[in-house]
Amino acid sequence: MAKTVSDIQEFIRQQGVKMVDFRMVDIDGKLRHVTIPASRFCEDTVKSGIGFDASNYGYAMLEKSDMVFIPDLDTAMLDPFCETPTLSIGGNAMVIDDPENKPLDQYPRNLTIAAENYMKSTGIADEMLVLPELEFYLFDEVNWKVSDDAIAVSMDTEHAHWNSGTNGTGMIVPKQGNYHITQPYDDTYDCRSEMCLHMEDAGIAVKYHHPEVGAAGQFEVEPKFGPMPAMADAVLNMKYIIRNTAFKYGKTATFMPKPVFGEAGSGMHIHMILRKNGHTIFSDDQGDAHLSQEAHYFMGGLLEHIGSLCAITNPSTNSFKRLVPGYEAPVTVGYATGNRSAVIRIPAYAKSPEVRRFEIRNPDATCNPYYAMAALLMAGLDGIRRKIDPRDRGWGPFSVNLFNLPAEEQAKLEHLPTSLEQALDCLEKDHDYLMEGGVFPEHLIRNFIARKREECREISTVPNPIEFEKYYNA
Known part of the structure; x- marks a missing residue:
């Protein structure tokens, strides 16, 4: 059921929410945000939107770059990483026009909706379900430098094979040998379980999580199938949750496809099903x-x-x-x-x-x-x-x-x-x-x-x- 402004205001009161954070997406698929006091959230917030400069998000503007962000109330979720009680809401970018604003055709969420509408217009199907498998590395530390006097990068994970001479515990994962390995080698198990619980709280149904092949700390979290626009939202929310939970545990997460030479790379395999009238x-x-x-x-x-x-x-x-x-x-x-x-x-x-x-x-x-x-x-x-x-x-x-x-x-x-x-x-x-x-x-x-x-x-x-x-x- 679609949420209304009244629903959100009641939720704000019940949960003691102090700030409402609006999350937007740039051309590279990175989250950006702007925040207002929860007391200012009202019908006009949803109708008139939040102004922003779209040119700073990487979009090539044919119109004026001043845009408005219109919240999608169905995306509302409590942010578990903010000390100040904060409600995060996604939405869509609109070109300011008269008498009515129109969708910014380059904006990522608008584009998935356009693709879905095109699919429906063909009569082939009315829904695409997707399941993205999110692979990533968790490092204990990472450092890089690109300057006139140095070009270098280093990373470390306690159980990585290169630490066999200095680890001191004997808990070393062989190169390319991390797949489904158990504790005590799998020392980020609780961290990943917490990630998945945050995802469930955010409305992202999780299928499972597990260690992947890369012995330097590669893992995977896989959600369940969902409609394409919602799952595109889910990918960004999953990345946000993974990064912030890793930081809480003193780790750093990366989705780089190939951060470690000689180890497995991280992909995002995407499963797809087309459905019509509720059936594949x-x-x-x-x-x-x-x-x-x-x-x-x-x-x-x-x-x-x-x-x-x-x-x-x-x-x-x-x-x-x-x-x-x-x-x-x-x-x-x-x-x-x-x-x-x-x-x-x-x-x-x-x-x-x-x-x-x-x-x-x-x-x-x-x-x-x-x-x-x-x-x-x-x-x-x-x-x-x-x-x-x-x-x-x-x-x-x-x-x-x-x-x-x-x-x-x-x-x-x-x-x-x-x-x-x-x-x-x-x-x-x-x-x-x-x-x-x-x-x-x-x-x-x-x-x-x-x-x-x-x-x-x-x-x-x-x-x-x-x-x-x-x-x-x-």
Whole structure:
């Protein structure tokens, strides 16, 4: 049931809330906020909104940059990390107009709503459910420096294999040996349990949490399925909760795809199901892998546009240090059942008709989750609309471990981009499917590409420590 202003005011009184914090999202998918005293929260707050300068959020403004943020009261949640009792509320950005304000088409939450409305207009489905698997590292400390006299980074975790000579307890996790390891090696168990309890309090249903492969402190929290716009919200709230809970425990959390050389990278695999009239359209008892033709077409659309999707789902230069062979990260364009070496995997354990599905394995949590989920939906709908069957394109199903194929066989396969620059090249050439129904405005795509190209240029000019190893004595 939708919350009203009266509901929120009553909650404020009952809980002794002193401040109301409005959370907004910038172009990179990072949370920003502005706060008002709870006593000022009223009908006009929701009707007139909170003013802010959208140009400082990275959006390329065709209009004046003065915008208003309109709270979505259904997102209200108590912030467990504020000493002053604080109610946090998300919402949407609006362009100031007369007689009525209009949605800012670049704003991430508005864009997921636009993608969902476009899906409904096609008649294909009326809901996309998503499940994002959030992987991350917890370090005891991390330090970096980029200056004229030093380019360096260091991190440490007590149980990491490199501390075997100094740990003193014998509690050392072998390299790449952290998967589902138990206590006392798993010394952040209580920290992660607290994270999950905060998520449940915030309305995010948690499936489970567990140690991941990386022995330097890699973990995963997986929520349950939910509607796309709400789950994009959930990703940002989960990241907020994970970071703040880690800080409370004297740890530091990172969602960097590849923070540790030689250890597993962190992804954000995204499971997807399309539903119509409350039932999945992806299930078919007689279909390959028990998936319907629509499901195969959806996968075909994802694979058709995978290069350009990578620019949105993997939008950091560090992303492509994860997408390399040998660490269960995908590098091959194709799909498989229960095989983690293809970019799309059909989980064999999803046997119930209503949960039959596939996951796309290349995304990571440096993405803006709103743009990423909307882009995946648009690519899949394009596949259904154009009847792109991955089996006809030679994209699977693959039954072998693609990492172990001989070089000559590997060369016959299509591969993901190997750099952010390559992915941006793909997006520059292939973005019409994103603009169907006016979902992704072209000026957003152009601005996004320009910002990311400048990011690549900036990073490419900085010497890397490994260059000293390779070339100092050349």
